[in-house]
Amino acid sequence: MNNMLNSTFVSSPLEQFEIVTLLPLSIAGLNFSLTNSTLFMLIAFLVVILWISLSFYQNTLIPTNWQLLKESAYEVTASMVQENLGSKGEFYFPFIFTLHLLLLFCNLIGMIPYSFTVTSHIAFTFGLALSIFIGINIIGIQTHGIKFFALFLPRGVPLPIVPLIITIEFLSYTIKVFTLSIRLFANMTSGHTLLKIIAGFAWTMLSAGGLLAIFHLIPLGLLLVLIGLELAIAGLQAYVFTLLTCIYLNDVLEFH
Template identity: 50%
Template sequence: MYFSPLEQFTIISLIPFHLGNFYFSFTNSALFFLLSTGAFLFLCSLVFVKGGTLVPTPWQSVVEMIYEFVVSLVSEQIGKKGVKYFPFVFTLFTFLLLSNLIGMIPYSFTTTSHFVITFTLSFCVFIAMTLIGFQTHGLHFFSFLLPPGAPLALAPGLVVIELVSYCFRGISLGVRLFANMMAGHTLVKILSGFAWSMLSLSGVLKAAAAIPFLVVFALMFLEVGVACLQAYVFTILTCIYLNDAIHLH
């Protein structure tokens, strides 16, 4: 039983392990990391081990739908040059989607509700996009700091603004995902606790407990939608940043 809406985000050590002053314990966060990764690998194995069929099975339809969705996302946002980055985008989307959805299961753990996790993901994406930009354009990549046609008198201010804006990409991706997942789970927990407290009362208040329960039920469907939407937003922004790095838009 959780006594605070924020206790559901507590990191719990499952297998303690210390090496000197370093702490490498296997936690609930690491466990659900593995579950998120293993869940989709298991789903894919149901399709590819036996081979696809002309009339797709339900599992095959799910995998094909996700695959086609990411393919269209990459082709629309990046173009032909983004084909070689498809495995990365596909892995990122499926991991975020399953991490968010698994977190909706009662008494599970949402890895994407911790800023250290989402920031690490967004920072890695930011570093990767920067390296791809330099690999593709060399030092000419710095030209994105000065919009074409801008007056030279405004160049110092524009360069600083564009540089700060570019650097904040590595933060905004993680903050957006973390804030939405944590806020949604906290709200569901608060309303659930309120409805449970009303059930312990008597008379009219006990009957009125059905109202917050209905709200929680509706909110759960909304949170599932948010979980899918946030995985999509993180992925499409990654594709947009990748497109900027390749084409200098």
């Protein structure tokens, strides 16, 4: 009986990342099924809209708690944009603010038990990073025209090594997509996996009974500490992803 209970409650740490189809839907041979990943992405989007709506409800000179949270998030993003993009960043601020909030709430919602962490999948983070990378390059080409491609050829390079330099510069430039996506994906996946392992370990000790049941408080206390750390990482990773987006955007606008 204990073995059955253990197998029920202590599952694989990686099971929480499994994408499950909730509503199968296929149109013209294309898969438009609703999955748990899609569902929690929509939930995060709706929570952002609700949070913003609550923040704007009855704004007062002395801010309410909702208004104070919104203003704090706004100030953090505005400071990030001002420091990295200057006055040019005002045009891109709505996108950057939306990106920051969406990633933040996706990370935080993933901390709720039995939920799903959208940012723990490389398919999402890579798709988002690639979309941003393509958009940034379009902005660079619109801003500088054909001169934008001089980014891959620094001045004063000897002619014989031009092909090598262009290759190196191109690879170092495109690697930004992977640094953006892998950093967020790896941090969220590893953190949630560790939490699951510690929780499973605590439950196994409790189920064993006897003296081990008393010592399960040790991994349980560690679990509480790790949850606090993971919450901090959730906010930090959303900030870092948004910050790197601002830095990469500034690189194509300034065009050093």
